[in-house]
Amino acid sequence: MLCYVNTPAIVRQLYPLSLLGGSMGTNLLVSQGGVEGGVLWPLPMSRLEKYLTPEISVVSFDDKGITLEGYSAGPSLTTGLPAAAALGTSISLPALGRARQTAKQTVSASNLRSLSVGMMMYAADNGDRLPPDLDAMVKPYLGSHTKLLVSPLSGRPEPRMVDGKIVGEIDYVFVCPGIKMSEVKSPAEILMLYERPENYGGAGTNAAFLDGHVEHLSREEFFKVLEKTKAALKKSPENEKNSPQDF
Secondary structure (H helix, E strand, O other): OEEEEOHHHHHHHHHHHHHHHHHHHHHHHHHHHOOOOOOOOOOOHHHHHHHOOOEEEEEEEEOOEEEEEEEEOOOOOOOOHHHHHHHHHHHHHHHHHHHHHHHHHHHHHHHHHHHHHHHHHHHHHOOOEOOOOHHHHHHHHHOOOHHHHOOOOOOOOOOEEEOOEEEOOOOEEEOOOOOEHHHOOOHHHOEEEEEOHHHHOOOEEEEEEOOOOEEEEEHHHHHHHHHHHHHHOOOOHHHHHOOHHHO
16 A cells, blocks of 8 residues: 655645634734734745655555555655555555445346346246246346346456357356246245355355345355255256256
8 A cells, every 4th residue: 555645735735724823823812811912923934845855655564464664855744644544544445345345246136136037027928937048038138238147246258149149158047947937836945046156255145036036145055045946946958957056
């Protein structure tokens, strides 16, 4: 983390305010406490500038801990401020990183929700059966919005639709192609889609269920639901083709 402060420029901007503040403070003391007044003669800017230099501070870390270094050509009114700012920012970086991770996870959950809605729309138009694959659903029900097929956590490029087929890698696994939704018991406990767990380092993943709700599952919860989904689904050529056990 690098922090730079142009001290001379900052002091030049603040100097007129210091004159005004000093005069107002002196007048207040005179009026309130009977202190003898006089003309305020602050240090001229031309003399003050000789003691001001820009400063730079660097904060780095490794296995041995945090290293803080400051560089300045001479004494400065703001000695220590760049270092404090850089150190404070470096301390806040983990929290900022977690916030970005949470935001990406939320976007991915929204993608899953959109995909599951598209699946349900397809089923409503096709005898309550889910599509045979994602290709059959994306173009007619999501307007070929292939951006929904990648998670911001993976950084994969957006796939393309070519002759009605998805070309490129996607981040979501379709678990139950071609099944009839009304024949599935406990749809709130059966997977429809899930995000590839490697996007979370194998610690868990986002998942969409047959009833349409989306939630984030821990690793243990995910594999438990995955096994239950495998047991509940009837085997078919379409299902074997995209079975989660192949992941």
